[in-house]
Amino acid sequence: MSWKEKLHEIIYEADTPKGKAFDVALIVLILFSVGLVMLESISDIDQQYHQLLLSLEWVVTILFSIEYLLRILCIDRPKKYIFSFYGIIDFLATIPLYLSLIITGSQVLLALRAFRLLRIFRILKLVHFIGESSMLIKALKNSRTKIGVFLYAVVIIAIILGTLMYLIEGDDAGFTSIPRSIYWTIVTLTTVGYGDIAPQTPLGQLIATIIMILGYGIIAVPTGIVTVAFNKERNETIHLNTQSCKNCSSEGHRDDAKFCYHCGSIL
Numbered sequence: 001m002s003w004k005e006k007l008h009e010i011i012y013e014a015d016t017p018k019g020k021a022f023d024v025a026l027i028v029l030i031l032f033s034v035g036l037v038m039l040e041s042i043s044d045i046d047q048q049y050h051q052l053l054l055s056l057e058w059v060v061t062i063l064f065s066i067e068y069l070l071r072i073l074c075i076d077r078p079k080k081y082i083f084s085f086y087g088i089i090d091f092l093a094t095i096p097l098y099l100s101l102i103i104t105g106s107q108v109l110l111a112l113r114a115f116r117l118l119r120i121f122r123i124l125k126l127v128h129f130i131g132e133s134s135m136l137i138k139a140l141k142n143s144r145t146k147i148g149v150f151l152y153a154v155v156i157i158a159i160i161l162g163t164l165m166y167l168i169e170g171d172d173a174g175f176t177s178i179p180r181s182i183y184w185t186i187v188t189l190t191t192v193g194y195g196d197i198a199p200q201t202p203l204g205q206l207i208a209t210i211i212m213i214l215g216y217g218i219i220a221v222p223t224g225i226v227t228v229a230f231n232k233e234r235n236e237t238i239h240l241n242t243q244s245c246k247n248c249s250s251e252g253h254r255d256d257a258k259f260c261y262h263c264g265s266i267l
Contacts, residue, residue, distance in 0.1 A: 026067070
């Protein structure tokens with residue numbers, strides 16, 4: 001392989017030892033960068049170690065810039081990477097410190113680097129992870145109509161019970177309007193229970209108890225819908241890897257694939 005192909009294998013693929021080591025090192029660097037941003041947000045630490053933290057942040061930014069340029073350099077169609085999901089995330093994670101030289105306060109955007117942790121899925125792209133995640137996505141898609149109808153029913157219930165609580169409790173208990181009463185119903189129905197509003201009358205407390213019990217059933221219904229759809233998808237076995245096409249950067253190829261499913265290039 002040429003140096004460009006070797007570089008592509010290391011940077012874009014996680015199935016090889018070097019590729020996995022590169023991804024692990026990258027994630028450690030991302031975590032370190034996110035840690036720096038967190039420390040900078042603590043005023044006492046930032047006042048005492050501001051220059052050190054800034055210097056370390058510049059070192060990390062330069063390393064990310066080099067990595068970003070290498071990703072562009074080692075593929076045949078750079079635009080495919082630049083405008084891809086990961087490409088946009090990488091770009092947004094790299095530019096904040098440069099922008100801070102022009103726009104005051106833009107270094108806050110450094111927290112966007114946490115999104116680069118999504119690359120950890122490249123390391124976890126073993127066959128069973130790929131297969132299970134694909135089945136889960138299909139199950140969610142196949143269940144979207146049933147879940148939509150279920151959510152619609154929940155909204156109707158929340159409106160009816162919220163209106164009822166408004167009529168029973170009134171302003172004295174904090175149910176000052178129907179929207180606020182619906183808010184309380186949803187909070188109670190989802191078993192969150194902030195406690196900022198509470199029914200005072202016996203009838204209101206009885207209805208609140210019914211809503212609480214109903215909440216447990218509501219949590220179970222969508223789980224059951226997705227579980228049934230997921231079990232149907234388990235009949236399909238998917239064998240994918242992290243091999244990336246050097247021409248168009250497409251991933252998710254089958255283990256026995258010889259050509260890219262997107263552009264047809266030899267893998």
